[in-house]
Amino acid sequence: MPSETDKQVGATVPAGPGDAAGPGDAAGREAARHPVAASEVGEAPVLLAAAGVTREFRIGETRIEVLRGVDLGLREGEILAVLGASGAGKSTLLHCLGGLDRPDAGSVRFRGQEIFSLAERELSRFRNRNMGFVFQFHHLMPEFTAEENVMMPGLVARQAPEAARRRARELLAEVGLVDRAEHKPDELSGGEQQRVAVARSLFAAPALVLADEPTGNLDPATARGLHDLMYALARRHRQSWIVVTHNSELAALADTRVWLVDGVLRREGPAGGAGGRAGERAGDISG
Ligand SMILES: Nc1ncnc2c1ncn2[C@@H]1O[C@H](COP(=O)(O)OP(=O)(O)OP(=O)(O)O)[C@@H](O)[C@H]1O
Numbered sequence: 106m107p108s109e110t111d112k113q114v115g116a117t118v119p120a121g122p123g124d125a126a127g128p129g130d131a132a133g134r135e136a137a138r139h140p141v142a143a144s145e146v147g148e149a150p151v152l153l154a155a156a157g158v159t160r161e162f163r164i165g166e167t168r169i170e171v172l173r174g175v176d177l178g179l180r181e182g183e184i185l186a187v188l189g190a191s192g193a194g195k196s197t198l199l200h201c202l203g204g205l206d207r208p209d210a211g212s213v214r215f216r217g218q219e220i221f222s223l224a225e226r227e228l229s230r231f232r233n234r235n236m237g238f239v240f241q242f243h244h245l246m247p248e249f250t251a252e253e254n255v256m257m258p259g260l261v262a263r264q265a266p267e268a269a270r271r272r273a274r275e276l277l278a279e280v281g282l283v284d285r286a287e288h289k290p291d292e293l294s295g296g297e298q299q300r301v302a303v304a305r306s307l308f309a310a311p312a313l314v315l316a317d318e319p320t321g322n323l324d325p326a327t328a329r330g331l332h333d334l335m336y337a338l339a340r341r342h343r344q345s346w347i348v349v350t351h352n353s354e355l356a357a358l359a360d361t362r363v364w365l366v367d368g369v370l371r372r373e374g375p376a377g378g379a380g381g382r383a384g385e386r387a388g389d390i391s392g
């Protein structure tokens with residue numbers, strides 16, 4: 106319902122046009138010329154709406170309630186950073202939002218469609234078309250080149266190899282790695298490997314990219330460069346991104362920051378960090 110979704114998390118702390126690209130990052134600088142204006146993000150329709158998402162795990166007698174009713178609204182073109190302590194459930198949440206894991210209760214709607222009403226096969230197709238994933242470890246296939254890794258989603262979707270290869274080249278150019286196209290993952294630096302993983306996640310031009318600590322294994326300068334690039338790409342393609350990160354400096358580049366605390370999302374961190382009003386639940390869509 107539009108009147109409800111309007112109340113969900115919006116771009117409360119918009120990034121300025123120049124914020125998306127870091128110095129010395131040509132790909133980032135180029136992409137940052139096409140930013141989504143802050144006001145555009147604020148007015149944009151809701152892309153993803155989660156309500157009352159709960160997830161628990163049982164190991165023997167032990168029950169771990171990880172998500173206890175997560176509510177979230179993400180707009181088209183919005184970059185949302187999710188922060189929280191280790192073990193708070195950030196990865197679990199990302200998996201539920203991306204349809205990789207089914208919550209025990211609650212709903213996740215993508216452009217109004219309840220994704221968990223889809224059967225496994227349709228859900229998988231839906232994911233491939235609409236969502237991109239970037240993980241902490243790049244999960245590139247070691248025996249394939251950068252280009253082959255990036256074109257893999259196309260081959261899996263039975264695209265013509267030449268079309269998939271063209272698309273992969275285009276994406277490698279976007280992440281500034283055309284001259285590494287023939288390198289295998291172990292012939293790339295950690296930062297380059299992650300840029301290949303980002304390129305691969307964008308293959309289907311997904312409306313939503315979910316990134317789980319994509320810079321967790323990189324040194325601070327490389328991490329900063331990758332975040333700048335990701336955010337610049339998000340702006341250029343008007344994509345929504347949900348980025349889990351432990352790094353509050355990097356999270357500050359996002360439009361919106363939320364903290365996963367005690368199984369729910371909040372607008373403010375445990376120590377009262379930047380980003381919002383104390384104690385307010387993020388994306389409160391009740392009422
Ligand atoms: N498949 C599973 N089976 C049982 N328990 C699990 C499973 N997956 C996660 N958990 C538990 O759920 C809790 C949340 O895990 P999760 O990986 O979502 O945390 P996180 O916030 O991503 O942590 P980190 O920052 O360390 O990556 C943890 O206590 C973890 O042990």
Ligand SMILES: [Mg+2]
Nearest residue numbers: 195196197317
């Ligand atoms: Mg995690």
